[in-house]
Amino acid sequence: MQVLLSAGTNTSAGTMEWALSLLLNNPQILKKAQNEIDKVVGHDRLIDESDVAKLPYLQCIIRETMRIHPVGPLLVPHESSEDCVVGGFQIPRGTMLLVNMWAIQNDPKIWDDATEFKPERFGGLEGVRDGFKLMPFGSGRRSCPGEGLAMRMVGLTLASILQCFEWGRVSKEMVDMTEGTGLSMPKAQPLLAKCHPRPLMVNLLSQI
Numbered sequence: 001m002q003v004l005l006s007a008g009t010n011t012s013a014g015t016m017e018w019a020l021s022l023l024l025n026n027p028q029i030l031k032k033a034q035n036e037i038d039k040v041v042g043h044d045r046l047i048d049e050s051d052v053a054k055l056p057y058l059q060c061i062i063r064e065t066m067r068i069h070p071v072g073p074l075l076v077p078h079e080s081s082e083d084c085v086v087g088g089f090q091i092p093r094g095t096m097l098l099v100n101m102w103a104i105q106n107d108p109k110i111w112d113d114a115t116e117f118k119p120e121r122f123g124g125l126e127g128v129r130d131g132f133k134l135m136p137f138g139s140g141r142r143s144c145p146g147e148g149l150a151m152r153m154v155g156l157t158l159a160s161i162l163q164c165f166e167w168g169r170v171s172k173e174m175v176d177m178t179e180g181t182g183l184s185m186p187k188a189q190p191l192l193a194k195c196h197p198r199p200l201m202v203n204l205l206s207q208i
């Protein structure tokens, strides 16, 4: 239980913090996500978990966030159980292997405009696995068992705060996107943001 809590909290919260930071620096993308939520869910009820799968643009935002800022940048150390070859290198049994997922997911040789936040790049690719270039949850037998839960949790939380509130930066300065140190790659500077209830949602929110 403790493993699930420690592996599941910072990773999910960190991903949401990176996502909201990216959205604040790209208000046109934030607006597009809100428009999608308004179209699918409307203003007469709060978004529900079952709605999240009907929000493809939001899913693209989450995937693009995890591409640029994976909270498991080196995955978890793996050990070869047998002699094997990885990328042309002979790896003896019992070797510790680290996968630099951050480098793969930000590699300009693999991704067009690799440093740019472009959720559209995943448009129409829902559920598609494009080789091993995007693996924020790892791959194979030791990949993240919380992937399904995390995608639902991050999706529902982000969608809820976007549905209910207008968000803005605290000043004209862009949100500082410097990566901090630590296994789950936190932001160097915690996110500070301004929010107020969306006028269209005030009625509903006042009934809660």
Ligand code: HEM
Binding pocket: 003, 004, 005, 007, 008, 009, 011, 012, 015, 070, 071, 072, 075, 076, 077, 136, 137, 138, 139, 141, 142, 143, 144, 145, 146, 147, 149, 150, 154
């Ligand atoms: C956005 C959220 C999350 C991300 C990005 C993430 C990412 C990862 C990554 C990269 C690994 C290592 C995979 C590998 O080395 O191949 C991992 C392992 C793991 N994750 Fe997650 N995770 C997230 C949320 C969760 C949640 C919600 C739970 C549980 C409730 C969870 C439980 C675990 C556990 C138990 C492992 C170790 C699996 C093993 O060693 O066999 N994670 N996660």
